[in-house]
Amino acid sequence: MFLSLASILSFLAVFIPVAHGGKVLVFPHDGSHWVNMRVLVEELHLQGHNVTVIRNADSWYISETSPHYSTITVDVDGGGNEEFFRAFVSEVIKIKRSKGSAWSRFALDMELKDKFYELHKKICEVVVFIFENKDLMKSLNDAKYDAVLTDPANGGGVMLAHYLGLPLVFNARWTVHGEAHFAIAPSPLSYVPLPPSELTDRMTFFERLQNILFYTMRMHLYKQIVGPHYSALSSRYFGSDVDYFSLFQAADLWLMRVDFVFEFPRPTMPNVIYMGGFQCKPAKPLPQHLEEFVQSSGEHGVIIMSLGTLIGELPHDLADEIAAAFSELPQKVIWRYKGDKPAILGNNTLLINWMPQNDLLGHPSIKLFVSHGGTNGIYEAIYHGVPIVGIPIVFDQADNLSRMRAKGVAKVLDVSDLDRKIFKNAIQEVLNEPSYTTNMQGLSRLHRDQLVKPLDRAVFWIEFVMRHKGAAHLKTESYKLPWYSYHSLDVILFLLTNALLIVLFFVMLVRFCFRLCLKKKEKSD
Known part of the structure; x- marks a missing residue:
């Protein structure tokens, strides 16, 4: 009987994986983004991990109680105002249907810009509230989390992970600066369209021109909306020499809500893991x-x-x-x-x-x-x-x-x-x-037709980061380079300068030889 029990235990040890439950701190983005994050949260819970979600008291989508996660409720206005967005969408429909003037559409864009400016301001106020609450920060430190999982559509989770010194995992398609690939991966504008330009990867000359102009204007707009808030927050807690967006680019892992049946082919990076469609599953019987x-x-x-x-x-x-x-x-x-x-x-x-x-x-x-x-x-x-x-x-x-x-x-x-x-x-x-x-x-x-389901792939890589305390070997340091070094403009300038000096040297040498020959000819004459 003892041998039989030992055999059973050995069999279970071989064929049933041991669950090493970790602790994940989640700083989500409210609204429809939470629908995606909740799928990851529930799967992490199913795999035996302890998940804690930070939410605002006035949260639009995120329930305070759940069998899949515990919550830390922050009693600060987080700016997730459902009424505004519904009213805004109604106004968009009204203006589009009235075939309003370009000025009307521009005014609407400015209203949206102002709203997102206020939204990120509120998010930064939430972060300040957390950082300044000594009891809360002590509890976060004492909890010994293994990683922070966040949506970089807002910067709260990024700031918190850096402050706590924890590995950072993104559930991403957008960052505070727009489409997420453009923050971390090479993005040649000749064939990588910037969303939401509605362009494809096969652009004419004028479409490429449009893409570059669109990119320039959008990046300027994004920095206007988010820069003042996150720069002030970063300077206050991490020092004036820390660029807030470099904290985004330093994330260990980018779980990208993209599949290349949807996205156009483009360059990527080793720490970008694709999980597009991870929320999809076989249909259940209808009511x-x-x-x-x-x-x-x-x-x-x-x-x-x-x-x-x-x-x-x-x-x-x-x-x-x-x-x-x-x-x-x-x-x-x-x-x-x-x-x-x-x-x-x-x-x-x-x-x-x-x-x-x-x-x-x-x-x-x-x-x-x-x-x-x-x-x-x-x-x-x-x-x-x-x-x-x-x-x-x-x-x-x-x-x-x-x-x-x-x-x-x-x-x-x-x-x-x-x-x-x-x-x-x-x-x-x-x-x-x-x-x-x-x-x-x-x-x-x-x-x-994938070897591993997107959701399983996402959970594996979250656990990978938790096991190894990050994924430094997959991260590029290119974001630390100044723009002229990133594009090798300094090297090109150096080579061009040297080429010019060599050309000048030969021109001067030829000139000298020519003059020397003229002098010899004059003497012989």
Whole structure:
């Protein structure tokens, strides 16, 4: 019996991996970004790690209690104002549909700039509150965390990791300076388009010119928005010689929410780990009422529509146009919509406040996805092979959809031109032209054909950083170089100077020899 028990224990020791639970401190970015972060948090918890999430008392998305993490609630206004963003999106729709002047759009951009300026100011105030709270800082130090996991769309987690001296892992697509690759990886503007320019990797001369001008203006704008706040914070706690953005670039690991079925090919770095679509998973059975509705569609199938959390409702006349277009289609429609019921709503259309989007996209009866172009929805559509009709409104949505359009899997509409006829024609084009579905199913096969699932890859690398106290061997020190050294302009100048000196030397030598020959000739004469 003893031998039998020993054999069982030996078998378990060999075939069941030992869990070494670590401690991860998470400083998330609120709003829809938390949807991505929560997936990582829940998976880390599932793997036996202890996760602590820092949240604001007025947090928009992050619950104070959860079976998957503990929280540290900071009683400071974090600037995550849901009402503002909803009002802002409504104003964007209004201006676009009224075909407002360039000045109106510029004023709207400036309003958004001011809002993000205030948002980062509030985030810095949260960081100062944490740093100045001696009891809180003592508890953070005493907890002996193994790593900080953060979204670099704000700089709070970056500052905290540096202050605590902990390895830093990013869950990233954006930083405070825009698209994350541009912060860490070589990014030749000749073929790497800067989001949200809506350009591709095959640019004409004038598109390359546009890309460079766009990059220059955007970088200047980003620094105006975030620079004053994070520079002051960095100078206050780390010294005036520490550039705040170098703290971002020094991160150990960049978990990038990107897959190259979506992103255009581009240079990258060893500490950039790609996990695009990590939130996607096989579809689960639908709730009974939805399954019955889907099954009632017959051979025509179902269209689903969701414009994300920020766009829960639309202007009444626009909602009526969309509803009217749906009513003329043979397909059944499931529309996530929180506004008033449209006056023209067909019997084929089901309005719901919330939908199990991933599970619906994975249902074999779903033929088309009408989307605003958020990255979560796009990756779920890719994963399940469902083509898209896109209605971008704000932020990176138009750029995301432009990438899908370039790959032949999406038809993109401008909300300023949208009416029932245009909308219906776009839907019928995508449904009736087989290439949209064929191309999307091809992307789906590419996306799924991976040795390791994106979520498993992400968790492995987080644990790698925890085990090895960082990933210094994967990090480049190039960000510490001045810009002229990074681009080797000093070397080029040195070589050109030497070449010029050599040329001058030979010119002077030839001149001297020529004069010497002239003198000898004069003497002989």
